[in-house]
Amino acid sequence: MHTIGDLLRQWRHRRRLSQLDLAIAADVSARHVSLIETGKTNPSADMVLRLADRLAVPLRERNRLLIAAGFAPRYPERPLDDEALAAAGVAVARVLHAHEPYPAVAFDRRWNIVRTNRAVEPFFDGVDPALLRPPVNLVRLGLDPRGFAPMVVNLDDVRAVFRTRISRQLATAPDPELTALYEELLEPGAEDPTGRTAASDVVIPMILRVAGRELRLFSTITTFGTPMDVTLAEVAIESYYPADARTAAHFENPGTRPRFP
Numbered sequence: 001m002h003t004i005g006d007l008l009r010q011w012r013h014r015r016r017l018s019q020l021d022l023a024i025a026a027d028v029s030a031r032h033v034s035l036i037e038t039g040k041t042n043p044s045a046d047m048v049l050r051l052a053d054r055l056a057v058p059l060r061e062r063n064r065l066l067i068a069a070g071f072a073p074r075y076p077e078r079p080l081d082d083e084a085l086a087a088a089g090v091a092v093a094r095v096l097h098a099h100e101p102y103p104a105v106a107f108d109r110r111w112n113i114v115r116t117n118r119a120v121e122p123f124f125d126g127v128d129p130a131l132l133r134p135p136v137n138l139v140r141l142g143l144d145p146r147g148f149a150p151m152v153v154n155l156d157d158v159r160a161v162f163r164t165r166i167s168r169q170l171a172t173a174p175d176p177e178l179t180a181l182y183e184e185l186l187e188p189g190a191e192d193p194t195g196r197t198a199a200s201d202v203v204i205p206m207i208l209r210v211a212g213r214e215l216r217l218f219s220t221i222t223t224f225g226t227p228m229d230v231t232l233a234e235v236a237i238e239s240y241y242p243a244d245a246r247t248a249a250h251f252e253n254p255g256t257r258p259r260f261p
Helices: 006-014 020-027 030-037 047-053 059-068 083-098 117-124 139-145 154-172 176-185 230-234 245-252
Strands: 106-109 115-116 206-212 213-223 236-243
Touching: 006 047, 006 059, 020 030, 020 047, 030 047, 047 059, 059 106, 059 230, 083 106, 083 230, 106 117, 115 117, 117 176, 139 154, 139 176, 139 236, 154 176, 213 245, 236 245
Parallel strands: none
Antiparallel strands: 106 115, 106 236, 206 213, 213 236
């Protein structure tokens, strides 16, 4: 089991900071940081959280730091439909609904879908039912041949965007399950030997071919501003927008929409 000193050192190295850099940012002495990392002093819970804040440690990992230092976790983790998160759950539902007739999905830190709006549902028609068993993973849906992959014209571009975003996530906070997902679907291989990444997450469109018609979409990400709950800190909403008039008409005029394969 890692000590608080071990964990803080790992996070400091991950952020490429010296003990002096962290000390200055946290307004403490470099000697105090050194004593904590070497286990020669026990930090208070407030000191753990101050250092964690300067290191941009996610809430889930801040709880782990607190436990390692001998304190109770400070940040709860509850399902999105928990009564305590009712207002946040309503906010997510409103954002998803307000984005109709265009697609939008809410997903967690491992890209498991937690909610969608109605505009997403037709895209599930041609998906292998095995991929729709909970938890439904957005990355797997997008890249697996049994999912959306056969519809995606620029699959290499989409894979590069996923690779960039998940690489950033793992650099920020390592996660074994997310690492496994990356290795399964995003590691360079026969289908994509270059392992290239995307220069931007926003301007690269996703091009779908649906019943002979090409739909061009780009997306934006929405997150909660100052969450104090682990679940809320890890929920993101991806909203898809039409990149041209033809795509807009497809979603805005369902009567003329071709059937999904």
